[in-house]
Amino acid sequence: MPAGRVLGVIAIALAIAVLFNSEAMVRAGEGMQPGTTRDIVLSVARPIDDVAGAIGLHLPREGLDLAFGQEDKTASGTELEEGSTAILRRKTEQQAFRQPTVADPLKVLVTGDSQAEFLGQRLIDQAPEGLLDVTTVARNGTGLTNPAFFNWEINAEQEVADRNPDAVVMAIGDNDGFNVQTADGSLYDPGEEGWETEFARRVAVVASVLSGDGDRPVYWVPPPTARDPEFNDIYASQNRAAERAAQATSSLRYVDIYSTLNRGRYSDTLKIDGKQVLARQPDGVHFTREGAVAPVRLILAAMAEDYPALRGR
Amino acid sequence: MSFPTIEFAAFFLVVFVLSWALMPHPSAWRPFILAASYFFYGWVDWRWVLLLIGSSVVNTVAAQVIARSPSQATRKRALIAAVVFDLGLLAVFKYLGFFVSEMDSALDSIGLGSPLPLVQIVLPIGISFFTFQAISYVVDVYRGVTPATSLVDVAILQAFFPHLVAGPIVRANELLPQLRTPRDPRAVLAGPAIFMIVGGVLKKTVIADELARRVVDPVYNDPSAHSGAELTLAFYAFAGQIYCDFSGYTDMAIGLALLLGYQLPQNFNRPYLALSLRDFWRRWHMTLSRWLRDYLYIPLGGNRKGRLKTYRNLMLTMLLGGLWHGASWTFVLWGGLHGAGLSAERWARERFGGFHLHAWVAWLVTFHVVCIAWVFFRAPDLGTAFDVLGGLGLSGPSPLVTLPLVLLVVAAVGIQALPPGWWREAEAWFVARPVAAQGLAVGAVLVIADAAVGQQGVAPFIYYQF
Numbered sequence: 001m002p003a004g005r006v007l008g009v010i011a012i013a014l015a016i017a018v019l020f021n022s023e024a025m026v027r028a029g030e031g032m033q034p035g036t037t038r039d040i041v042l043s044v045a046r047p048i049d050d051v052a053g054a055i056g057l058h059l060p061r062e063g064l065d066l067a068f069g070q071e072d073k074t075a076s077g078t079e080l081e082e083g084s085t086a087i088l089r090r091k092t093e094q095q096a097f098r099q100p101t102v103a104d105p106l107k108v109l110v111t112g113d114s115q116a117e118f119l120g121q122r123l124i125d126q127a128p129e130g131l132l133d134v135t136t137v138a139r140n141g142t143g144l145t146n147p148a149f150f151n152w153e154i155n156a157e158q159e160v161a162d163r164n165p166d167a168v169v170m171a172i173g174d175n176d177g178f179n180v181q182t183a184d185g186s187l188y189d190p191g192e193e194g195w196e197t198e199f200a201r202r203v204a205v206v207a208s209v210l211s212g213d214g215d216r217p218v219y220w221v222p223p224p225t226a227r228d229p230e231f232n233d234i235y236a237s238q239n240r241a242a243e244r245a246a247q248a249t250s251s252l253r254y255v256d257i258y259s260t261l262n263r264g265r266y267s268d269t270l271k272i273d274g275k276q277v278l279a280r281q282p283d284g285v286h287f288t289r290e291g292a293v294a295p296v297r298l299i300l301a302a303m304a305e306d307y308p309a310l311r312g313r
Numbered sequence: 314m315s316f317p318t319i320e321f322a323a324f325f326l327v328v329f330v331l332s333w334a335l336m337p338h339p340s341a342w343r344p345f346i347l348a349a350s351y352f353f354y355g356w357v358d359w360r361w362v363l364l365l366i367g368s369s370v371v372n373t374v375a376a377q378v379i380a381r382s383p384s385q386a387t388r389k390r391a392l393i394a395a396v397v398f399d400l401g402l403l404a405v406f407k408y409l410g411f412f413v414s415e416m417d418s419a420l421d422s423i424g425l426g427s428p429l430p431l432v433q434i435v436l437p438i439g440i441s442f443f444t445f446q447a448i449s450y451v452v453d454v455y456r457g458v459t460p461a462t463s464l465v466d467v468a469i470l471q472a473f474f475p476h477l478v479a480g481p482i483v484r485a486n487e488l489l490p491q492l493r494t495p496r497d498p499r500a501v502l503a504g505p506a507i508f509m510i511v512g513g514v515l516k517k518t519v520i521a522d523e524l525a526r527r528v529v530d531p532v533y534n535d536p537s538a539h540s541g542a543e544l545t546l547a548f549y550a551f552a553g554q555i556y557c558d559f560s561g562y563t564d565m566a567i568g569l570a571l572l573l574g575y576q577l578p579q580n581f582n583r584p585y586l587a588l589s590l591r592d593f594w595r596r597w598h599m600t601l602s603r604w605l606r607d608y609l610y611i612p613l614g615g616n617r618k619g620r621l622k623t624y625r626n627l628m629l630t631m632l633l634g635g636l637w638h639g640a641s642w643t644f645v646l647w648g649g650l651h652g653a654g655l656s657a658e659r660w661a662r663e664r665f666g667g668f669h670l671h672a673w674v675a676w677l678v679t680f681h682v683v684c685i686a687w688v689f690f691r692a693p694d695l696g697t698a699f700d701v702l703g704g705l706g707l708s709g710p711s712p713l714v715t716l717p718l719v720l721l722v723v724a725a726v727g728i729q730a731l732p733p734g735w736w737r738e739a740e741a742w743f744v745a746r747p748v749a750a751q752g753l754a755v756g757a758v759l760v761i762a763d764a765a766v767g768q769q770g771v772a773p774f775i776y777y778q779f
Contacts, residue, residue, distance in 0.1 A: 001500075001501050001502075001503035001504070001744065002498060002499045002500075002501065003329075003333040003498040003499075003501050004498075005503070005748050006329075006501050006503045006506075006507075006572060007329065007330065008748040008749075008752065009503065009507065009748055009751045009752045009755060010326065010329065010752075010755075011326075011752070012748070012749060012751075012752020012753060012755075012756060013751075013752045013753075013754075013755035013756040013759060014322060014326065014756070014759075015752075015756065016752065016753060016755075016756020016757065016759070016760065017322075017756050017759035017760055017763070020756070020760045021759070021760055021763050024763050024764075024768075025319060027768060028319055028770070029319075031770075037320065041319060060760070061760060061763075061764060064760065064761060064764035065764055065767070067764075068764050068765050068767065070764065070767035070768065073768050120534065121534050121535070121693075124534075124535045124537070124538070133538065134535060134538070135531075136531075136534055139769065140769065140770075141770070150768065268431070268433040269431050275418075275421060276417070276431060277431070278410065278414065278431045278432075278433060280433065282433055282434065282435040282436075289693060289694075
């Protein structure tokens with residue numbers, strides 16, 4: 001076949017894919033890190049998506065999503081995007097929860113971004129045997145500052161409805177370098193006080209959904225120290241925000257791995273059980289499988305405050 | 314940059330047009346395709362391109378010395394220097410961290426503390442592949458199988474983007490002659506190319522990623538939380554996942570190269586139909602198998618130095634083949650199981666020469682040995698692997714075992730039993746359709762594939778980590 005004809009086939013195929021997948025293309029663009037590629041993808045995809053939506057080209061894709069069991073993870077007008085900071089002025093009440101036994105273990109949902117993967121895996125082998133039934137659902141590349149790509153309020157509603165856990169461990173924040181817009185339209189960059197307040201509000205919103213308005217405890221694990229100083233500052237800000245949200249949100253527990261591990265200083269290695277282990281992956285953010293034991297023990301210590309039966313280690 | 318992404322689609326569209334436009338001018342085409350390949354490779358981290366260029370320069374110089382020197386001793390020294398450099402790259406980037414960690418543990422276990430500093434090294438994507446290609450190039454020049462060539466040609470041989478990240482492992486005498494002959498823009502093998510790309514996309518998104526997400530990952534994350542039925546499903550599901558993931562990638566790589574006018578060697582030939590492990594290795598990751606055979610097994614002596622040394626050579630080849638995949642005891646054990654299996658088969662052939670198992674029995678045994686070995690390949694550590702194997706017979710609730718998932722596993726494995734003639738007839742039918750119909754069909758498949766992966770996106774290919 002002549003190359004020109006092949007180009008025709010490729011062009012038509014890509015045009016079909018772009019037209020019928022325009023929503024997915026916008027979402028993919030929203031999920032990219034800020035930069036030229038993201039700007040290009042969004043500037044092309046958004047107008048196409050407007051046109052495609054207007055003439056009903058979204059319908060086949062919606063049917064396919066239904067067939068493949070894909071749930072929509074975005075929505076407009078949610079509290080995550082547009083709610084008030086009044087949620088940070090609530091009073092907390094200490095609650096008691098059902099204690100786990102081997103016959104009736106605690107159903108724990110470990111979720112969040114990619115950091116959740118190893119935390120979930122190691123929680124299984126670090127917890128006293130038989131007391132936890134852990135399910136890990138990591139949503140890679142997601143965060144709270146980019147709800148147009150992935151709305152954690154919507155996802156939290158779907159997850160707790162599907163799984164009905166007794167407790168939730170939420171490890172998130174690695175991808176939250178985006179600026180945020182508040183309900184009054186103000187825009188804040190990471191590092192600004194307004195960003196931290198808005199982030200705290202979003203933590204409170206998602207934690208409130210995950211906890212079922214206080215029915216179950218949520219252990220919020222913001223990122224640890226990072227090798228990159230810029231990320232490190234953002235992560236410090238997120239930790240302050242999560243702590244603030246925890247003071248205002250019933251059943252939300254802030255797990256401080258940032259300042260506890262290695263006394264708040266970044267290190268590739270950590271001493272675990274007297275042995276030095278390579279604790280971080282080459283990106284200087286994620287834990288290795290071996291290193292994840294250290295934060296998991298802090299999570300278990302936090303859980304043991306609510307569930308004394310877990311005080312075994 | 315991964316194949317099934319928006320970025321790659323845009324990149325390939327530009328490369329496709331410019332590549333065919335520049336094809337009549339080799340002096341312009343070669344720097345162009347090299348620059349495009351480096352752009353592709355440096356998309357994530359441009360420093361890796363420097364490593365790739367360094368590898369090409371060293372191996373080009375060594376090959377030139379080998380080709381030009383009249384002294385056998387000099388030729389041999391140049392060969393050894395190049396191979397040591399290539400293996401040194403692998404040793405530093407892939408194995409140093411593992412080695413130091415294991416040494417540290419060993420010293421600690423005999424009471425000497427943890428004296429070694431643990432090292433954190435980023436593994437450049439595809440290093441195992443482009444390093445093996447470099448070794449095969451200098452060895453082939455030394456053996457006189459292929460002539461030494463220019464730096465640009467060697468660089469394209471290593472970096473040509475369709476095969477750069479995860480193969481197939483191409484030999485110099487397969488690609489270099491094609492580079493020297495301009496391709497004919499009126500005769501693009503579009504039918505097979507588009508079929509392979511579309512088939513690869515579907516294998517990856519609809520089968521491999523679905524199996525990983527719905528059964529393999531949950532089970533291997535915590536085998537103790539799953540019943541024997543779920544472990545059994547995951548046991549077979551990973552066999553289907555890794556085949557569809559890796560062969561899907563390879564199909565896309567070969568198809569993309571075909572669209573640019575270049576033929577890459579096949580990497581799979583219906584491996585799960587194999588009737589012995591020897592047969593399996595002639596069908597699975599064929600370009601790695603022949604590399605191990607020609608550059609490791611035969612130089613070790615192959616089967617020419619007696620029975621015991623043949624077994625030793627088989628074991629060494631497969632153990633190193635396992636280690637090639639990753640610095641971990643699980644890969645070593647995976648290779649060891651295959652080495653032991655191949656040795657056992659050889660012993661049985663020699664001991665019971667005239668006796669043959671019924672084809673069904675031979676298939677069943679081979680397939681299950683392969684599946685058992687896959688458990689070690691997939692598990693994050695040996696403990697998890699033994700938990701999976703040990704729990705296969707346990708009873709318990711099995712919510713993961715659903716009819717659609719069982720059918721998907723059957724499809725992933727059973728797809729290989731379809732007669733190859735059907736595929737060729739479908740290709741011929743497709744090529745005979747008008748351009749618009751072809752474009753519509755391919756576009757529809759892309760929409761389906763994107764819907765299958767949903768918002769979590771396409772998972773990285775398994776072989777990217779090697």
